[in-house]
Structures are given as C-alpha cells and as structure tokens.
Amino acid sequence: MTEVDLVIAGAGGGLAGATHAAQLGLDVLVVEADPHFLRGNNTSMSTAMVPGPGSRFQAAAGIEDSPARFLADVEAKTHGTADPVVARALAEVGAELVEWLADHVGMPIELPTDFDYPGHSVPRVHTVPGRHGSALLRYLSDAVAASRRVDVLAPCRLVDAPPGPDGTRVAVVEHPDGTREEIAARAVLLATNGFGADPELVRTHLPEIADAHYHGSEHSRGDALRIGTAHGAATGCLDAYQGHAALSAKARTLLTWTAVMHGGAVVDGSGRRFGDETTGYSEYAATLAAQPGGRGWMVYDGRIDALCRTFTDYLDVRSAGAVRTGATVAELAAATGLPAGPLAEEIDALAAVARGAAADRFGRTVEAPLTSPFHAVEIVPALFHTQGGLRVDAHARVVDAGGAPLPGLYASGGAAVGISGHGAAGYLAGNGLLPALGLAYLAAGHVARAAVPSVEEGAAR
Ligand SMILES: Cc1cc2nc3c(=O)[nH]c(=O)nc-3n(C[C@H](O)[C@H](O)[C@H](O)COP(=O)(O)OP(=O)(O)OC[C@H]3O[C@@H](n4cnc5c(N)ncnc54)[C@H](O)[C@@H]3O)c2cc1C
Incomplete structure (x- = not known):
C-alpha cells in the first residue's frame, strides 16, 4: 500500500x-x-x-x-x-x-x-x-x-x-x-x-x-x-444552495449582478419588475424561476455596461452577442420583444427612485437613472452549487x-x-x-x- x-x-x-x-x-x-x-x-x-x-x-x-x-x-x-x-x-x-x-x-x-x-x-x-x-x-x-x-x-x-x-x-x-x-x-x-x-x-x-x-x-x-x-x-x-438569477440565456455565462447593484433592473416577459433585485442574486434565482416562463431580462444602460467590463464573464456575454441595445426604450423593446409601455414605465419609475422623487414599490434603492443607450440581456435562473x-x-x-x-x-x-x-x-x-x-x-x-x-x-x- x-x-x-x-x-x-x-x-x-x-x-x-x-x-x-x-x-x-x-x-x-x-x-x-x-x-x-x-x-x-x-x-x-x-x-x-x-x-x-x-x-x-x-x-x-x-x-x-x-x-x-x-x-x-x-x-x-x-x-x-x-x-x-x-x-x-x-x-x-x-x-x-x-x-x-x-x-x-x-x-x-x-x-x-x-x-x-x-x-x-x-x-x-x-x-x-x-x-x-x-x-x-x-x-x-x-x-x-x-x-x-x-x-x-x-x-x-x-x-x-x-x-x-x-x-x-x-x-x-x-x-x-x-x-x-x-x-x-x-x-x-x-x-x-x-x-x-x-x-x-x-x-x-x-x-x-x-x-x-x-x-x-x-x-x-x-x-x-x-x-x-x-x-x-x-x-x-x-x-x-447558491442560485444565480442572471445566467445569460444565450451565452450560458454569468451576467454579473454588478449590473443590478449599479442600477439595472430585472423584468419578466411582460416588461414588469417583480421584486427587489438588490436582496441578492442567489435567492432571486428562485424568484425568477417562479415567474411565468421562468426567465426574464436584465435591463441596464451604457454607464453600467462600462462598469461591468472588468468581468471576464461579462465580456464573454458581450462576445456571444447576447446584449440587445436601443437608443430609446422603444428601440430596446423592439430589440427584445418586450412590451414598450410597461418597460418605459418601469425605467421611469426607477429614475424617480434614483432622483429621490419616489420610493420604490419593492423597497430598493437605485444608484442612477438609466439613460440612453439602453441594453438588455435575456436571463435564466441557475443552480450554481449546493x-x-x-x-x-x-x-x-x-x-x-x-x-x-x-x-x-x-x-x-x-x-x-x-x-x-x-x-x-x-x-x-x-x-x-x-x-x-x-x-x-x-x-x-x-x-x-x-x-x-x-x-x-x-x-x-
Ligand atoms: C459561475 C459560478 C460563479 C461563482 N462565483 C463565486 C465567487 O465569486 N465567490 C465564491 O465564493 N463562490 C463562487 N461560486 C461558488 C464556488 O465556485 C464554489 O463554492 C467553490 O468553488 C467550491 O469549491 P470546491 O473545492 O468545493 O469544489 P470544486 O472547485 O468544484 O472542486 C471539486 C473537485 O473535486 C473533483 N471531484 C469530485 N468528486 C471527486 C471524487 N470522488 N474523487 C476525486 N475528485 C473528485 C471535481 O472534479 C472537482 O475538480 C461560483 C460558482 C459558479 C458556478
């Protein structure tokens, strides 16, 4: 032996x-x-x-x-x-x-x-x-x-x-x-x-x-x-377990939650937010899984895109062509297939929270309003490890x-x-x-x- x-x-x-x-x-x-x-x-x-x-x-x-x-x-x-x-x-x-x-x-x-x-x-x-x-x-x-x-x-x-x-x-x-x-x-x-x-x-x-x-x-x-x-x-x-609510559906790579922490929003297929994303990406996986269709979109902007580029994974998401872009919310809606009206309402509501003009209905804070260009990545919930x-x-x-x-x-x-x-x-x-x-x-x-x-x-x- x-x-x-x-x-x-x-x-x-x-x-x-x-x-x-x-x-x-x-x-x-x-x-x-x-x-x-x-x-x-x-x-x-x-x-x-x-x-x-x-x-x-x-x-x-x-x-x-x-x-x-x-x-x-x-x-x-x-x-x-x-x-x-x-x-x-x-x-x-x-x-x-x-x-x-x-x-x-x-x-x-x-x-x-x-x-x-x-x-x-x-x-x-x-x-x-x-x-x-x-x-x-x-x-x-x-x-x-x-x-x-x-x-x-x-x-x-x-x-x-x-x-x-x-x-x-x-x-x-x-x-x-x-x-x-x-x-x-x-x-x-x-x-x-x-x-x-x-x-x-x-x-x-x-x-x-x-x-x-x-x-x-x-x-x-x-x-x-x-x-x-x-x-x-x-x-x-x-x-x-550790879940993650932001795996890129297309790239099958992690879209960093940094996007949320800098002011990004998660919406479902109806263009609506459904909770306070800032509670944590792990628990938000089950929250996203419970939405109709079990998937959603991370919506953010050019400022956040620049901040996320320090992550190799995010660069991979970009190179896989998973990021949709629009100069206006209407263009982003067209690029993603999300309904433009609800999407615009959510972005406006978050901007009001960022300016201190209103409280978020789910209780989150927002670093800055989302401004043009707008981006979105389709995301699926994932189990990372037990x-x-x-x-x-x-x-x-x-x-x-x-x-x-x-x-x-x-x-x-x-x-x-x-x-x-x-x-x-x-x-x-x-x-x-x-x-x-x-x-x-x-x-x-x-x-x-x-x-x-x-x-x-x-x-x-
Ligand atoms: C996309 C992603 C991002 C993450 N980001 C972070 C982060 O930033 N910070 C953080 O803290 N955690 C993060 N985690 C979680 C973290 O990766 C894991 O918790 C951690 O790496 C687990 O380490 P480990 O050594 O237990 O397992 P592993 O790194 O998986 O190593 C276990 C090894 O054991 C081998 N093995 C299995 N069974 C046997 C066997 N019977 N005999 C011999 N070999 C065997 C496997 O092949 C493997 O190589 C992330 C996880 C994922 C999936």
Whole structure:
C-alpha cells in the first residue's frame, strides 16, 4: 500500500490545502476525477471573490473591517442559521488566507471597491485581475506544480475513505479502467464539492430550484456526502444552495449582478419588475424561476455596461452577442420583444427612485437613472452549487452527530456544511470560495500540527 501524509480528493479549493500542507512539510497526494479540472470545476468557473475580513488590502484602502463585522453580516443574511463554529473559524482565517494567497501562492490580489455586494457591509471580497476563477485556480495549480511534496493523480476518483489503524485513513481510489487502489494516509480531505450534479439529491433537498439550469461542475455528484455518511458523519444545511438569477440565456455565462447593484433592473416577459433585485442574486434565482416562463431580462444602460467590463464573464456575454441595445426604450423593446409601455414605465419609475422623487414599490434603492443607450440581456435562473454538507469543526475535521471528530477525516468547500444557513437567501458573495479555500487551508494546518510539529511554517516547498 502507498503511504502519504495527506490525500486530498478534489483539485478545486482543495489545492489551497495541498499548497499549505506542502508548505508545512507534509507529503500530499491530490486525486482528481476530472482531467480537465482547471476549466471544469466550480472554483475555475467562479468569479474568484474571496472574503478576507480585516485584511491588509482593506487597511490600505482605508476600509475598517474585522472578523466580528463579517460574522454580524453572516448572521444578518442567514437570520442566525449559519453554522456558528464554521462561520467563526472562517471569519477568523479569511484575512490570513487572502494574504497567504498573495504572499505564498503569488496571486496579485485586488480588492474591488467600485460596487457593493448584497449583504456585505463593507467591501471585503478580494479577487484577481479579470475576476475569474480560472485565473485563481491556475495560481494554485502552479504553486502545486512547483512543490516537490505534492503529486496529482488525475483522472482518478476517491470512492471510499474507511478508517485505518491508529486514527489514520485509507483512501480508496478508482482509476478510469475500473481498477481500485488503496492509499494509506494520516488523513483524507474530502474536497469534492457538493451534489449539484446529482438531480435526485437536488430534487430531494432543493426542490425549489430543481428545474432550473445547473451551471456547475458535472463532477459535483455528492461523493463526499456518500463517503462521509457511510462512516458516521453528521450532515447539515443540505437545503442550502447558491442560485444565480442572471445566467445569460444565450451565452450560458454569468451576467454579473454588478449590473443590478449599479442600477439595472430585472423584468419578466411582460416588461414588469417583480421584486427587489438588490436582496441578492442567489435567492432571486428562485424568484425568477417562479415567474411565468421562468426567465426574464436584465435591463441596464451604457454607464453600467462600462462598469461591468472588468468581468471576464461579462465580456464573454458581450462576445456571444447576447446584449440587445436601443437608443430609446422603444428601440430596446423592439430589440427584445418586450412590451414598450410597461418597460418605459418601469425605467421611469426607477429614475424617480434614483432622483429621490419616489420610493420604490419593492423597497430598493437605485444608484442612477438609466439613460440612453439602453441594453438588455435575456436571463435564466441557475443552480450554481449546493452549500450544505458534512458537519465539520473549526479545524475542518468531519464530526459525527455527537460532535466528535472522525479520526483522520476532513472536509472543505461544497463537501462541508457551509456558512449560508438554509435555502438560497443566506448566501453572501464569497460563501463558496471561503469555505473551499479556507477549510482546506485550516485542514492542512491541523494535519501538519499533529504530524510534523517541528516543521516551521514556510520552511518547505
Ligand atoms: C459561475 C459560478 C460563479 C461563482 N462565483 C463565486 C465567487 O465569486 N465567490 C465564491 O465564493 N463562490 C463562487 N461560486 C461558488 C464556488 O465556485 C464554489 O463554492 C467553490 O468553488 C467550491 O469549491 P470546491 O473545492 O468545493 O469544489 P470544486 O472547485 O468544484 O472542486 C471539486 C473537485 O473535486 C473533483 N471531484 C469530485 N468528486 C471527486 C471524487 N470522488 N474523487 C476525486 N475528485 C473528485 C471535481 O472534479 C472537482 O475538480 C461560483 C460558482 C459558479 C458556478
């Protein structure tokens, strides 16, 4: 039997764990089911927004933030239903994580301050140029490739992780030809994401979004859930998910919600708005799905178009020809097939809200009136990923129903219980990547402290 310190199943956020574990002196084997993971997993598809409350990047921008403030925002968005242990652990490690991504992984971390994400009381989501997960994952995979302590086995699927002797684990992996191999490890980290690609599990736990388009990794099949529960793991918040109300129907790429936050509106096929879009893009997915036809249009203008161009995804939406344009509202109506009268009324009503002349009937605020040229993109609601999973403690150790850790078993990202509470409304931007990178980072630290206490952080690569 092969032996390593740490087996990490999943090369998304799990690569942060691999890099950190190697830095701390552990020998790591990453097993990854998808040979094209750099372009196929959720981390690679994401907008690369990672919260780091209290980071030095915020301090440099004059933004006062802290783990306590972030926790208060999580508490408010989830109405106190987020896992308190995981939320605290991630709030406390967020700033260290983004600074480590900059200093150790070499990411050119940026702190966008040009717009607000729903629910964050200060700008705190950090990103990389282009604001795309494929770039973020590339930095992590380059760090892994540069490390002599990490091997990557792909394609290869983790199928089980039974206990080994003396608190260790055995990673049972399956190769593409169906042969199985057992690898003895001090610990196994389940970083295989959630169950968004398993329609049956989605229908069982997330019926409100089960008919929406699934826009996540096809390898998010619930493997961690099956493996963990088979060995006594407790689960939590399996009804939690991140939806998104603004997937371009034509480009099948994300139209950033930044458009809404700068004053854009979402209308249905009758040209009418149907709610306060600024509550959050995640919960608005089910709201949009419930409208007649289950789709709508994002309406915005030239000013917002310019602001959105910092997002690679938005540039892709433009290049796909998904943006309709009109010099007047009547022209936009003709270009989209939306009825001109209601559309004009909605745009005028929002302009009145922006000027402070009227209150919005749904309660939103508006940055500025929409002016010519007008744009619109047809949008469909989507399920991006599930947020619930295996219960873990503050070190990312998988725990049983009594809260006792299962020896040598860790979980991160979509495999673990997240910090979004229940349903879609608890999702704050960054609640996907922070548990993905943060729990993997914490798991690596915990395994290293137990295994090689003499190795100083940063000593080995
Ligand atoms: C379009 C989009 C935009 C998003 N934007 C953001 C954002 O800006 N900020 C944010 O916080 N979150 C965002 N999210 C959510 C975020 O991407 C995910 O929450 C996060 O990437 C999950 O990381 P992960 O490591 O758990 O999963 P993944 O990145 O999906 O990695 C899991 C890996 O495990 C592999 N795998 C699966 N099963 C097995 C197995 N049995 N054995 C071996 N390997 C296996 C998969 O192939 C995959 O490579 C977004 C999601 C989408 C879809």
